[in-house]
Amino acid sequence: MVNLLGLSPVELQAFCAALGEKPFRAKQLMRWMHQAHADDFGAMTDISKAFREQLEKTATVQAPAVRRDTTAGDGTRKWLLDVGTNNAIETVFIPETSRGTLCVSSQAGCALECSFCSTGRQGFNRNLSVAEIIGQLWLANRALKGDAAGHPIAERPITNVVMMGMGEPLANFDNVVAAMQLMLDDSAYGLSRRRVTLSTSGLVPAIDRLRDACPVALAVSLHAPNDALRNELVPINRKYPIRELLKACVRYIEKAPRDFVTFEYVLLDGVNDTLAHARELAAVVTDVPCKLNLIPFNPFPGSGYERSKPEAVARFRDVLIRADLTTTVRKTRGDDIDAACGQLAGEVQDRTRRHARREARATQEDSAPRAPRALAAEAGVPRVQAAEERVG
Numbered sequence: 192m193v194n195l196l197g198l199s200p201v202e203l204q205a206f207c208a209a210l211g212e213k214p215f216r217a218k219q220l221m222r223w224m225h226q227a228h229a230d231d232f233g234a235m236t237d238i239s240k241a242f243r244e245q246l247e248k249t250a251t252v253q254a255p256a257v258r259r260d261t262t263a264g265d266g267t268r269k270w271l272l273d274v275g276t277n278n279a280i281e282t283v284f285i286p287e288t289s290r291g292t293l294c295v296s297s298q299a300g301c302a303l304e305c306s307f308c309s310t311g312r313q314g315f316n317r318n319l320s321v322a323e324i325i326g327q328l329w330l331a332n333r334a335l336k337g338d339a340a341g342h343p344i345a346e347r348p349i350t351n352v353v354m355m356g357m358g359e360p361l362a363n364f365d366n367v368v369a370a371m372q373l374m375l376d377d378s379a380y381g382l383s384r385r386r387v388t389l390s391t392s393g394l395v396p397a398i399d400r401l402r403d404a405c406p407v408a409l410a411v412s413l414h415a416p417n418d419a420l421r422n423e424l425v426p427i428n429r430k431y432p433i434r435e436l437l438k439a440c441v442r443y444i445e446k447a448p449r450d451f452v453t454f455e456y457v458l459l460d461g462v463n464d465t466l467a468h469a470r471e472l473a474a475v476v477t478d479v480p481c482k483l484n485l486i487p488f489n490p491f492p493g494s495g496y497e498r499s500k501p502e503a504v505a506r507f508r509d510v511l512i513r514a515d516l517t518t519t520v521r522k523t524r525g526d527d528i529d530a531a532c533g534q535l536a537g538e539v540q541d542r543t544r545r546h547a548r549r550e551a552r553a554t555q556e557d558s559a560p561r562a563p564r565a566l567a568a569e570a571g572v573p574r575v576q577a578a579e580e581r582v583g
């Protein structure tokens with residue numbers, strides 16, 4: 192059985208041709224699947240009965256199964272989706288007055304181990320397929336467009352997509368680009384490139400590839416103004432340091448749908464939120480046309496970090512604004528259902544066996560004591576927790 196949901200228009204045409212059908216059938220199928228959210232070939236009434244019967248025998252339209260569907264007090268809605276044995280991912284819808292944003296996952300888990308991120312703590316299991324990525328938009332649209340009785344709730348509930356759910360989208364490049372191309376396709380979701388944003392922790396070569404393959408709006412998770420601190424918070428920085436990352440951002444802007452890159456900066460109390468950090472940040476991004484988005488840290492059990500105090504957030508923002516940088520503070524949404532940035536956990540069977548490695552390191556420590564800070568850094572334990580441990 193072929194899952195048609197993840198096929199590109201060209202692949203769908205080839206599929207139709209193999210069954211002896213004309214290319215325009217592919218467009219009809221696209222519309223039925225992505226615009227009418229149909230998964231039942233029987234309902235596709237403008238397609239001949241003979242072809243529908245063939246489709247039933249050879250194909251499916253299948254999004255991940257919904258395991259849980261929760262709505263927060265502020266209307267934020269989170270779906271927990273099954274993607275195989277012991278693997279679940281999360282998708283979040285954030286309604287606002289003038290738009291509705293869907294936050295989409297790209298991987299089950301994440302291998303990049305950013306120290307303040309719940310997904311990163313779980314390790315990595317696998318890349319999501321195109322059908323699993325576009326399937327999130329498919330099922331959210333379907334759920335939001337009608338209530339149980341099929342009454343429409345809103346004509347166009349999802350106006351924007353952000354690739355900011357679980358996983359590093361550029362580490363699943365081909366599938367993410369194919370899914371985004373469906374998001375942009377007029378026979379599918381018809382979103383403009385400005386309304387699809389990809390957030391990356393900074394995989395420099397992949398940023399260049401994205402610029403050529405599918406230049407959507409770009410957000411980059413900076414989180415620190417210098418390499419020493421960024422190495423700790425976003426370990427991929429050891430491979431692609433800030434200077435290289437910023438140069439890639441400038442190259443990206445040549446083709447980007449917006450004339451700026453958004454830098455995300457999660458504010459961690461006492462770690463990266465001082466006035467000195469703010470000044471250093473303003474200086475370091477000065478050559479990049481950018482906007483800054485400050486994200487108050489969203490806690491999760493055992494994170495070892497705390498959210499910056501509101502006064503610290505305001506002071507930090509003011510330094511950037513005085514440096515003429517457009518700066519916003521992200522409103523935390525859906526935190527009563529753990530749907531805020533960095534809290535998405537799902538359920539991931541860690542293929543990297545990171546926990547086993549950590550335990551092995553801890554055993555080593557018993558036999559040969561080392562400086563707690565060095566150990567903490569190696570094991571990915573955040574600074575704050577390491578400091579507390581030292582004191583305690």
Ligand code: SAH
Nearest residue numbers: 308355358359390391392412455489532533
């Ligand atoms: N892997 C990509 C996209 C997914 S994470 C990336 O890292 O950019 C989306 C955003 O949430 C990133 O900016 C990430 O740094 C941020 N984030 C992760 N954990 C967080 C937390 N606990 N609180 C607030 N933001 C967090």
Ligand code: SF4
Nearest residue numbers: 301305308311358392
């Ligand atoms: Fe992965 Fe992004 Fe989380 Fe880092 S912040 S661990 S890149 S999902």
